[in-house]
Amino acid sequence: MWLSDGTVAHLRAVADMPDSAGTRYRILEPVGRGGMGVVYRAEDAALDREVALKVLRTPEVQPDLAARMLDEARILARLEHPGIVPVYDAGTLPDGRVYCAMKLVRGRRLDEIVTPDTPLTERLRIFRRVCEPVAFAHAHGVVHRDLKPANIMVGEFGEVLVMDWGVAKQPARADTPHGSPAHTATAGTLHGTRLGTPGWMAPEQERGDVDAMDARTDVYALGRILRFLLDIGRAAPRPLRAICERALSSDPATRYDDAEQLGRDVDRYLAGAAVDAYRERVWERAARLYARHRTAVLLVLSYLLMRILFIAFG
Amino acid sequence: MHHETFPPGTPLPGGFPLTRLSVVAGTGHDDPALQREAWDALIRAYWKPVYKYIRMKWHADPDAAADLTQAFFADAIDAGFLRRFDPSRARFRTYLRVCLHGFVANARKAAGRQKRGGGYRILSLDFAAAEGELHRVLGTEHDPERYFRTESIRSLLGLAVSALREDCRDRGRETHFALFERYDLAETGVSPRPTYQQLADSLGLTVTQVTNQLATVRREFRRLLLEQLRAISGSESEFRAEAIELLGVDPDDVAL
Numbered sequence: 001m002w003l004s005d006g007t008v009a010h011l012r013a014v015a016d017m018p019d020s021a022g023t024r025y026r027i028l029e030p031v032g033r034g035g036m037g038v039v040y041r042a043e044d045a046a047l048d049r050e051v052a053l054k055v056l057r058t059p060e061v062q063p064d065l066a067a068r069m070l071d072e073a074r075i076l077a078r079l080e081h082p083g084i085v086p087v088y089d090a091g092t093l094p095d096g097r098v099y100c101a102m103k104l105v106r107g108r109r110l111d112e113i114v115t116p117d118t119p120l121t122e123r124l125r126i127f128r129r130v131c132e133p134v135a136f137a138h139a140h141g142v143v144h145r146d147l148k149p150a151n152i153m154v155g156e157f158g159e160v161l162v163m164d165w166g167v168a169k170q171p172a173r174a175d176t177p178h179g180s181p182a183h184t185a186t187a188g189t190l191h192g193t194r195l196g197t198p199g200w201m202a203p204e205q206e207r208g209d210v211d212a213m214d215a216r217t218d219v220y221a222l223g224r225i226l227r228f229l230l231d232i233g234r235a236a237p238r239p240l241r242a243i244c245e246r247a248l249s250s251d252p253a254t255r256y257d258d259a260e261q262l263g264r265d266v267d268r269y270l271a272g273a274a275v276d277a278y279r280e281r282v283w284e285r286a287a288r289l290y291a292r293h294r295t296a297v298l299l300v301l302s303y304l305l306m307r308i309l310f311i312a313f314g
Numbered sequence: 315m316h317h318e319t320f321p322p323g324t325p326l327p328g329g330f331p332l333t334r335l336s337v338v339a340g341t342g343h344d345d346p347a348l349q350r351e352a353w354d355a356l357i358r359a360y361w362k363p364v365y366k367y368i369r370m371k372w373h374a375d376p377d378a379a380a381d382l383t384q385a386f387f388a389d390a391i392d393a394g395f396l397r398r399f400d401p402s403r404a405r406f407r408t409y410l411r412v413c414l415h416g417f418v419a420n421a422r423k424a425a426g427r428q429k430r431g432g433g434y435r436i437l438s439l440d441f442a443a444a445e446g447e448l449h450r451v452l453g454t455e456h457d458p459e460r461y462f463r464t465e466s467i468r469s470l471l472g473l474a475v476s477a478l479r480e481d482c483r484d485r486g487r488e489t490h491f492a493l494f495e496r497y498d499l500a501e502t503g504v505s506p507r508p509t510y511q512q513l514a515d516s517l518g519l520t521v522t523q524v525t526n527q528l529a530t531v532r533r534e535f536r537r538l539l540l541e542q543l544r545a546i547s548g549s550e551s552e553f554r555a556e557a558i559e560l561l562g563v564d565p566d567d568v569a570l
Contacts, residue, residue, distance in 0.1 A: 001472045002447050006502055008464075011471050014498055015536045016561040021529035057561060095533050 018055040019095035025053055036065050036166050037097075041104060044088075051088060052104040056097045066098040072166045073100045075142055083133030085161055105161055110225075111149035116232055123229040124240075124270055129160035131222060131263030138215040138258040141171025145213065147221035148200040149228055167195040169213055200224050203250050215258035222262055223247025223255075239269050242278035337545045338406050341390075342397045357387050357439075359473060359546045363465035364414060365444050371458040372418060380441040386417050399548055405556070406548030407466055411459070467560065470546070474539035475499070481534060489517060490531040493524060498532070 003011065016038070020027050024046040031052070032039040042053040056069050073090035080086070089101040107113075110130075114123060130152055134144060144165060151164045196205050202220035204212035227244045230236040236244075243265050249255045256262040265275045272292035274280060280288065290297055340352030361383055368379040390396050390413070399409050455461045482491035493513060500507050508516075510524045519527070540557060547553035 001475055002443070003468055003472055003475070003499075004501060004503065007499055008468050008471055010498060010502075011475075011535075012467075012560060014532055015539050017532070019529055019533045019536075021526060057558060095536065 016057070018053070018093050018097055018099065020053075020093055022094055025051070025099075025101065027053065036069055042101070044101065050104045052085075052102045054100045054102060055093065056099070068166055069098045069100060071170065072168065075165050075168050075170060076100075076102070079133075079137055079140060079142065079165075081133045081136045083129065083160055083162055084136070084165075085163060105153050105155065105163070107153045107155035107159075107161070109150050110152040110154060110160075111228070113154045114149075114229060114232055118232070120230075120233055120236070121270065123233065124266055126154065126160060127222075127226055127229055128263055128266055128270070130162065130225065131259045131266070133160075133162045134218055134222065135258060135260035135263055137168075138218065138260065143169040143213060143215055144218050144221075145169055145205065146196045146200070147218055147225060148197050149225060150197075152225070169210075196221075202252070204252060212252065214252070216252040216255045218259060219247050219255045219257075219262055220249075220252075222259060226266075237269075238284075239275045239278040239280070240266075243269070243275055246277040336547060336549075338396070338399065338548045342394070353387075353391055355545060359469055359542070360410060360466070361387065361439050362444050362447070362469050363462050364410075365439075365441060366448050366465050367411070367414065367458055367462045368418065369445075369448055370452075370455070370461055376441065376445050380439075382418060382421060383439070383441075385421065386414060389417060401549030401552055405552050406546065407463070409548070411462055470542055470560075471539065474535060474542050477538045477542065478531070478535050481538065482531065487527075487531070489519070490527045490534075492517060493528050494531045494535065497528060498535075 018027060018038075018040070020042070024044055026043040026045060028041045028043060028050070030038050031041050037054055037056040040053045040055060042051055043049075044051045054069070056066055070090060073087050076084065076087040085105060086103050087100060088103070091099060093099055110126070114126070130147075134147065137144060142165075144162065145167045146164055147162070151162065153161045153163055155161065198206075200221050202213075202217045205217055205220075223244050223246075226240075226247065230240060230244065243262070246265075247255055247262055256265070265277055268275045272288060274285070274288070337352040337355040340348055341356060343349045343352060364386060365379055365383040368374050368382050369376070374382060395413055396410075399406060403409075404412070451461070455464075478494065479491055482488060482494075496508060496513060496516075510521045510528075513519070514521045514524045517524075539560075543556055543560065544553045547556055
C-alpha cells in the first residue's frame with residue numbers, strides 16, 4: 001500500500017494524538033512540546049473552559065516518565081502561587097498515557113519577549129517576578145532544577161509564570177527513611193543522572209550530584225537568566241554584574257542561599273540602595289546617593305548657595 | 315547476535331508466534347519454522363527501502379536492483395551476517411544499510427553473484443509497484459540515506475495499516491476501518507478531508523458514532539504500529555528511541 005508523504009505525516013500525528021474518548025477533555029491542537037510529552041490546548045467539557053493538557057508521549061516507551069509527570073502534578077498542586085501554573089487534574093487516558101490538566105497560559109516565552117529595546121528596569125522587574133515563585137517553592141523545600149528563559153512565560157498583562165516543574169526535587173517525606181533516594185530527590189532521579197538543560201545547569205547539576213542540589217542550584221540558573229537579561233542590552237552596571245557573579249559562583253557556599261535572597265539584592269539595586277554582592281568605592285557610593293536623593297541634594301545645595309550669596313553680598 | 319528479551323506476551327506481527335524475542339532476534343532462532351517466519355516479517359518491513367536505496371544510491375537499473383534486493387536477503391539468510399548485529403553499537407536499520415553497502419560492493423566485484431537465491435523462497439515482491447513509488451520522488455530527493463529512513467517509516471506505517479485492516483476484519487469492525495480509510499488515509503492533496511458529518515451520512519452512522527469509532531480504530535492503529543516497530547527493532551532501547559522519533563513529529567509541521 002502506497003502512502004503519500006502527507007498521509008505518512010498525518011498517520012504519525014494520529015498515532016501521537018492522545019485518545020481522550022470518554023473523558024471530560026476534547027483535544028483541540030498541540031501548542032508545545034517538552035522533554036516528557038506534548039502540551040495540547042483542550043476543552044474541559046465539564047467546566048466549559050479551555051485548559052492545557054500535558055500528555056506523556058508514549059507509555060509503552062517511557063514508563064519512568066509517567067511517575068515523573070505525576071510527581072510534577074503533585075508538586076504543582078502543593079505550590080499555590082500566582083507565578084506557578086495551577087494544576088486542575090491528573091490521571092490516565094484510555095490509551096494508557098498519563099496526563100495533567102493545567103491552566104492554559106496565554107503569553108510568550110521570556111526569550112521571545114525581551115529585546116534590546118526593553119529598558120533595563122523593565123528587564124529587572126521581570127526577573128524579580130521570576131524570583132518570586134521560585135522563592136516560594138524554595139520556602140516549601142522544592143527545587144525547580146530546569147530554570148531557563150524557555151520555561152518562563154510572560155502573560156498578556158505582564159504576569160510571569162514559571163513552567164515545567166517536571167524535574168523538580170521534592171522535599172523529604174516524613175515517612176521516607178533518611179538517605180533513601182525518595183528522601184532526597186524526585187522519583188527516578190538517581191545519583192549521577194543529569195536532569196536539566198545544558199548551558200543553564202549549575203556545576204553540581206552537571207555532575208549529576210543529586211545530594212548537592214538545593215535552592216542554590218536554582219540560584220545558579222537564575223544567575224544565568226539574569227546574565228541573559230543583562231547581555232541583551234548595553235553593558236550592565238557593576239553592582240548588577242556582581243549580583244550575577246555571586247549567583248553564578250561555582251561553589252554553592254558562596255552563592256545566595258535561595259531565590260528570595262537573590263531577589264532582595266536585585267530589589268536593593270532597583271531602589272538605589274547598596275547591594276550585598278558589591279563593595280562600592282566612596283565615589284560610587286556618593287554617586288549612588290546623589291542619584292537616589294537627587295532632589296534633596298539639589299535643594300540643600302541651592303539653600304547653601306543662597307546662604308553664601310546672602311553672606312557675601314547681603 | 316545479541317538476543318534481547320521483550321516482556322512476555324509482546325505480540326509480534328504477521329502471526330509470528332514468538333512472544334519473547336523480536337523478529338530481528340528471531341532470525342537466529344534454532345527452530346527453522348520460527349526462523350522462517352521471522353525472516354518473512356523482516357523482509358516484509360525492509361525490502362522496499364532496500365530496493366529503492368539500491369536504485370537511488372548506486373543508480374542500478376530496475377532489474378539489477380530487484381536481483382540485488384532478492385540476493386541481499388537470500389545472502390542474509392544463508393550467510394547469517396545479521397547474527398553479528400550488536401544493538402549496543404548501532405540501530406538495526408543502520409546496521410542493515412551498512413551490510414547492504416558491503417553486499418553491493420562485493421556483488422559488483424563478482425558478477426553473477428546476484429543470481430544467488432540460496433534455495434530460500436523469498437516472498438513474492440512487487441518490484442513494479444516499488445518502482446512506481448520511486449518515480450514519485452526521483453528528482454526531488456537527492457539524499458539516499460535520508461530516503462532510506464523515510465522509506466523505512468513509510469513501509470512500517472504501511473504494515474501497520476495492513477495489520478489494522480486484518481484486525482478490523484477479524485473483529486467484524488469493517489465500518490471502523492472504512493472510517494479510518496476515508497478520514498485518515500484520505501489523500502488531502504486531491505480533495506479535502508471529509509467532515510465527520512459527511513462520514514456519518516455516507517456510512518449511515520451518527521456523528522457521535524463516527525467520533526467514537528474513529529477514536530477506537532486510531533487507538534488500535536497506534537497499538538499495532540508500536541507492535542510492528544518493536545518487532546523490527548534490534549533492542550528495547552532502540553525501540554524506545556525509534557518510537558520517540560517516529561511519534562515525535564513537530565506539531566508545527568503537521569496538519570492535524
